[in-house]
Amino acid sequence: MGADEHHQGLLDRELVVVTGKGGCGKSTVAAALAVAAAARGVEVIVAEVDARGDVARALGAGGTPEPSVEVELAPRLHHVSIDPDSALRHYLADQLPSRALAETLLSSRVFPYFVAATPGMRELLTIGAVWDLTREESRRTGERLYDLVILDAPATGHGLAMMEAPSTFKRAAQAGRIAGQAGQIEALLEDPSRTAVVAAARPEDLPVNETIDLARELDERLSVPLAAVVVDRVHGDPLTPEESRRVAAAGVDPAATGAALAVHRRAVAEHGEIGRLRGALDCPVATLPEIPSVDLGPGEIAGLAGRLEALL
Amino acid sequence: MSGSLPGRLENRSVVICAGSGGVGKTTCSAAIAMGLAARGKRVAVITIDPARRLADALGLDELGNEPSLVDPARFAGDGIEIEGEGELWAMTLDAKRTFDELIESLAPDAETRDEILGNRIYQQLSGAVAGSQEFTAVAKLYELDRSGRFDVLVLDTPPSRNALDFLDAPERLTGFFEGRALKFFLAPTGLAAKAWGRGTGAVFGVMKKVTGVDLLEDLSVFFRALGGLIDGFRERAEGVARLLEDDGTTFLVITSPEREPAEEAVFFRRKLREAGMPFGGLIVNRVHTVGDDGPAPDPEEVAADLGPELGPELAAKVARAYGEALALAERDEASIARLRRETGERHPIVVPELDGDVHDVAGLVAVHRWLFAGS
Numbered sequence: 001m002g003a004d005e006h007h008q009g010l011l012d013r014e015l016v017v018v019t020g021k022g023g024c025g026k027s028t029v030a031a032a033l034a035v036a037a038a039a040r041g042v043e044v045i046v047a048e049v050d051a052r053g054d055v056a057r058a059l060g061a062g063g064t065p066e067p068s069v070e071v072e073l074a075p076r077l078h079h080v081s082i083d084p085d086s087a088l089r090h091y092l093a094d095q096l097p098s099r100a101l102a103e104t105l106l107s108s109r110v111f112p113y114f115v116a117a118t119p120g121m122r123e124l125l126t127i128g129a130v131w132d133l134t135r136e137e138s139r140r141t142g143e144r145l146y147d148l149v150i151l152d153a154p155a156t157g158h159g160l161a162m163m164e165a166p167s168t169f170k171r172a173a174q175a176g177r178i179a180g181q182a183g184q185i186e187a188l189l190e191d192p193s194r195t196a197v198v199a200a201a202r203p204e205d206l207p208v209n210e211t212i213d214l215a216r217e218l219d220e221r222l223s224v225p226l227a228a229v230v231v232d233r234v235h236g237d238p239l240t241p242e243e244s245r246r247v248a249a250a251g252v253d254p255a256a257t258g259a260a261l262a263v264h265r266r267a268v269a270e271h272g273e274i275g276r277l278r279g280a281l282d283c284p285v286a287t288l289p290e291i292p293s294v295d296l297g298p299g300e301i302a303g304l305a306g307r308l309e310a311l312l
Numbered sequence: 313m314s315g316s317l318p319g320r321l322e323n324r325s326v327v328i329c330a331g332s333g334g335v336g337k338t339t340c341s342a343a344i345a346m347g348l349a350a351r352g353k354r355v356a357v358i359t360i361d362p363a364r365r366l367a368d369a370l371g372l373d374e375l376g377n378e379p380s381l382v383d384p385a386r387f388a389g390d391g392i393e394i395e396g397e398g399e400l401w402a403m404t405l406d407a408k409r410t411f412d413e414l415i416e417s418l419a420p421d422a423e424t425r426d427e428i429l430g431n432r433i434y435q436q437l438s439g440a441v442a443g444s445q446e447f448t449a450v451a452k453l454y455e456l457d458r459s460g461r462f463d464v465l466v467l468d469t470p471p472s473r474n475a476l477d478f479l480d481a482p483e484r485l486t487g488f489f490e491g492r493a494l495k496f497f498l499a500p501t502g503l504a505a506k507a508w509g510r511g512t513g514a515v516f517g518v519m520k521k522v523t524g525v526d527l528l529e530d531l532s533v534f535f536r537a538l539g540g541l542i543d544g545f546r547e548r549a550e551g552v553a554r555l556l557e558d559d560g561t562t563f564l565v566i567t568s569p570e571r572e573p574a575e576e577a578v579f580f581r582r583k584l585r586e587a588g589m590p591f592g593g594l595i596v597n598r599v600h601t602v603g604d605d606g607p608a609p610d611p612e613e614v615a616a617d618l619g620p621e622l623g624p625e626l627a628a629k630v631a632r633a634y635g636e637a638l639a640l641a642e643r644d645e646a647s648i649a650r651l652r653r654e655t656g657e658r659h660p661i662v663v664p665e666l667d668g669d670v671h672d673v674a675g676l677v678a679v680h681r682w683l684f685a686g687s
Contacts, residue, residue, distance in 0.1 A: 021333060021334060022332060022333020022334050023332055023333045023334025023335065023568075023570075023572070023573065024334065054572070155333060157445075168432075171432065202334075205363060205365075205671060206334075206363050206671075207334070209363065209364065238629050238630070238632065238633035239626075239629065239630075239633070243626055243629070246622055246626065247622065247626070247630055250618060250621050250622060250630075251621065252617045252618060252621070253609060253614050253617050253618060253630075254603065255602055255603025255608060255609065255634075256603075256609060256611070256614040256617075256618070256630060256631065256634040257618070257630060257634075258602075258603060259602045259603065259633060259634045259637035259638070260629070260630040260633035260634055260637075262637070262667060263633045263636070263637060264633075265667060266667075292636060292639050292640050292643060295571060
């Protein structure tokens with residue numbers, strides 16, 4: 001494995017979108033990538049969209065992060081939790097000629113319903129707020145400019161819908177401010193030299209299938225390639241095939257030999273699944289080891305970050 | 313509460329399996345449906361995005377969007393007999409198609425129907441927007457329940473990160489059909505604007521600037537066309553809400569012992585209680601175990617025991633792998649204890665992490681055996 005010259009490294013992009021099947025370690029991967037980037041001297045921000053604070057917690061922040069507040073958790077390592085409502089407020093304040101107009105809209109009885117009812121509007125606002133983080137023009141006085149934005153995106157289906165929202169709105173709106181902005185966001189997302197999509201997966205049947213499907217859908221729907229896959233929670237293989245035969249024949253400690261053989265069988269199956277991914281995809285596939293701990297904290301994440309060097 | 317699944321599901325006609333993605337919800341749903349069918353019920357399972365081989369195992373036709381009868385011969389070789397009154401039906405939900413069918417059944421005429429189906433906003437809504445899968449899943453559930461064709465419906469829920477989306481979805485998506493936005497778009501100027509009071513015209517003007525005229529037009533056409541469907545939607549939403557609260561409905565919360573899904577399960581259990589929805593039990597899937605019950609030997613003892621036979625190096629490797637397996641089993645045990653405490657479920661149904669593929673018939677039967685153990 002490795003990033004050869006055909007594969008532009010993740011640090012050379014403006015935005016890295018981490019998606020993947022639910023429960024496959026998106027937040028772990030986003031956090032580890034951010035730690036690895038910061039260690040390389042990159043000013044990086046991780047944007048979370050579900051308001052669950054998984055990334056913030058893994059990076060050592062106490063409590064649930066306040067929406068839309070950018071916090072530096074470690075040197076060069078920043079975090080923000082994106083919330084569509086405050087994204088809307090920022091957006092209107094930026095877009096409208098006067099604060100009074102923005103207030104008129106926000107306090108009207110109709111506008112909040114319009115936003116809630118328009119399909120895809122929340123997705124557009126969220127991805128728009130992420131886009132804003134990448135732009136020098138939209139940083140306000142005193143705000144930092146980041147070298148890299150890492151988005152801990154929703155799971156595959158919803159994640160794709162979020163990435164597709166700008167082009168849908170551009171087509172629907174045709175002209176006007178939404179169309180103009182949606183076009184700019186689309187240009188960021190659909191330019192592989194600016195945006196990289198990374199899939200988090202696990203070395204199992206379903207997540208591997210979903211990752212292969214994701215690569216195809218990205219190509220069909222957004223015409224972008226999958227930049228890399230990070231397979232989380234890979235178990236090491238304790239035994240060679242020859243050793244496994246000797247252990248199977250051992251006469252004592254059936255619980256222990258059974259457990260070792262089960263780990264071996266699982267590792268073999270996982271190896272097969274990772275091979276299947278590599279065979280089906282034309283992008284680097286990195287792996288992270290299973291860590292048998294209940295809570296991943298900054299220490300564990302730093303250890304994992306080292307395993308992602310080749311993707312940077 | 314009885315620990316056995318059949319006892320918990322007695323007299324239930326709708327079983328909703330809820331939980332985070334990646335915990336084996338679809339497999340558990342299919343195994344529960346199969347087990348109930350083997351006990352003489354006419355059962356339909358509605359799956360969301362099953363693994364290809366699970367779909368093959370059930371003989372699911374991707375193009376269906378209607379339950380099809382699963383040939384009992386598929387399971388006979390693995391010791392499951394579906395006979396007598398028992399029938400297993402299965403389907404994979406097609407969210408877009410379910411939405412289209414709903415519009416077709418509610419539209420007053422062909423013109424309205426085509427106007428909605430062809431609208432860009434509708435196409436976005438019925439596709440992958442958050443909530444549409446949840447909404448169509450319950451819409452399908454409601455339709456099948458009303459058909460009276462089945463004794464029990466088992467619903468696998470969409471893999472939303474927040475299981476709560478599922479409870480909120482019908483309300484969220486039907487809410488706007490009767491909301492103010494709809495009335496606003498039905499007549500954005502003229503009388504309605506007056507009825508809305510001063511300022512509405514100005515708001516509309518600003519919105520035009522922000523959104524562009526065409527998008528507003530699309531929305532306006534969309535909402536106007538939907539106007540004719542309001543009563544149907546409202547009726548449907550009320551019916552769904554009644555079904556979810558009905559005595560014949562129960563929610564099974566499915567989780568793995570891992571931290572995030574387990575937290576989600578606790579959260580979902582609490583939300584069910586708050587919403588007054590029936591909780592049928594907690595299933596903890598993919599639990600790591602070591603050996604049989606009884607005292608587990610210490611890894612150091614294992615290394616000493618195996619040394620003479622395997623040599624010190626290999627014996628140490630086995631002992632280390634065993635030690636790690638023990639640690640994992642302990643972690644899972646602690647997680648189950650915590651789940652017991654925090655959900656108030658004293659006897660969760662535990663399914664171990666099974667060796668090998670659980671997405672074929674044999675895997676389904678193995679999961680089923682654990683779910684229905686003791687019955």
